[in-house]
Amino acid sequence: MKSISTNPIRKKTIITVLTGILVCSALYAANEFSVAQKNKSFSVKTLDIKVGDTVSFPNEDDFFHNVYSLSPAKIFDLGSYKKGETKKVIFDKAGIITVQCAIHPEMKMEIVVK
The missing domain is CATH 2.60.40.420 (Cupredoxins -  blue copper proteins)
Incomplete structure (x- = not known):
């Protein structure tokens, strides 16, 4: 099994998902x-x-x-x-x-x- 740090596509996907969650959280709190x-x-x-x-x-x-x-x-x-x-x-x-x-x-x- 590859770690997140060695799989650039997976790493990018996780970062994108986490960014989306943070943005949605901020908008929900506004x-x-x-x-x-x-x-x-x-x-x-x-x-x-x-x-x-x-x-x-x-x-x-x-x-x-x-x-x-x-x-x-x-x-x-x-x-x-x-x-x-x-x-x-x-x-x-x-x-x-x-x-x-x-x-x-x-x-x-x-x-x-x-």
Whole structure:
């Protein structure tokens, strides 16, 4: 019987399977949060989440919003979207992210990713 270390195909297969298990475990452990946009404000001022979590940003106003961040921990721009639409962001790095609306500069919140 050959050992794992001497059979490169078997070794590669085992590594691939273990990697898949780890990725699935991380995805299973991740949570999803919702931060609504209503009355030209975010529904929360601060949100604490973990690396791998997702935040959805539903637009509940009768006008467009454009959620974005220029924070080094997560740079994103969801573009303009209308009432009833929701866009999501996965936070894959720890840090403090300032989130704003490009259309309504008074809209501002922080997401703390641990």
